[in-house]
Amino acid sequence: NAGVTQTPKFRVLKTGQSMTLLCAQDMNHEYMYWYRQDPGMGLRLIHYSVGEGTTAKGEVPDGYNVSRLKKQNFLLGLESAAPSQTSVYFCASGTGYSPLHFGNGTRLTVT
Amino acid sequence: AQSVTQLGSHVSVSEGALVLLRCNYSSSVPPYLFWYVQYPNQGLQLLLKYTSAATLVKGINGFEAEFKKSETSFHLTKPSAHMSDAAEYFCAVSGGSNFGNEKLTFGTGTRLTIIP
Numbered sequence: 001n002a003g004v005t006q007t008p009k010f011r012v013l014k015t016g017q018s019m020t021l022l023c024a025q026d027m028n029h030e031y032m033y034w035y036r037q038d039p040g041m042g043l044r045l046i047h048y049s050v051g052e053g054t055t056a057k058g059e060v061p062d063g064y065n066v067s068r069l070k071k072q073n074f075l076l077g078l079e080s081a082a083p084s085q086t087s088v089y090f091c092a093s094g095t096g097y098s099p100l101h102f103g104n105g106t107r108l109t110v111t
Numbered sequence: 112a113q114s115v116t117q118l119g120s121h122v123s124v125s126e127g128a129l130v131l132l133r134c135n136y137s138s139s140v141p142p143y144l145f146w147y148v149q150y151p152n153q154g155l156q157l158l159l160k161y162t163s164a165a166t167l168v169k170g171i172n173g174f175e176a177e178f179k180k181s182e183t184s185f186h187l188t189k190p191s192a193h194m195s196d197a198a199e200y201f202c203a204v205s206g207g208s209n210f211g212n213e214k215l216t217f218g219t220g221t222r223l224t225i226i227p
Contacts, residue, residue: 042201042217042218044217045216090154092155099145104152104153
């Protein structure tokens with residue numbers, strides 16, 4: 001039982017480059033979330049999805065896009081990376097009747 | 112809108128001493144409250160949750176928290192600290208009617224250090 005899997009685990013980008021972070025869950029959860037974690041700021045919600053084909057903005061959506069084409073996958077895209085997007089990114093999933101399950105994070109550095 | 116404030120970004124306690132991590136919340140609706148723990152290089156794991164049932168909530172690893180509406184607090188305690196408790200702890204709130212899956216709002220975290 002893999003739970004929530006995030007790929008890649010680490011990535012270094014140059015300013016202006018693009019990339020996609022993949023989150024996959026094998027628990028048939030409807031809800032999926034992308035958070036970023038920065039020192040002294042806790043976790044802040046970027047985007048979330050309440051079901052396949054749906055997405056919604058969270059607290060800090062600027063500079064990010066997401067897609068939920070399949071129920072088990074939630075993709076986070078950075079079209080033009082900026083140093084301010086250096087962070088640890090966490091994906092989470094849930095059913096609406098259970099606590100969130102988190103992945104182990106992706107550490108992204110933008111130089 | 113909901114928010115949480117965690118008092119103390121770093122807390123150090125001696126092994127065997129009481130652990131007290133503070134969390135105050137603000138919510139316009141009856142809140143659901145959570146404590147999560149994060150070990151180094153890992154994601155967050157649920158310690159315990161309050162969902163309007165008993166005000167004293169027991170979680171894993173000997174932790175518990177008490178919901179006090181009059182003080183808008185949900186402090187986390189453990190009677191006797193263990194070295195394995197060293198981690199970062201996050202308080203979170205949701206005003207949703209479910210387990211807070213939608214728009215869970217986290218505090219800024221408290222890093223707990225255990226002194227041998």
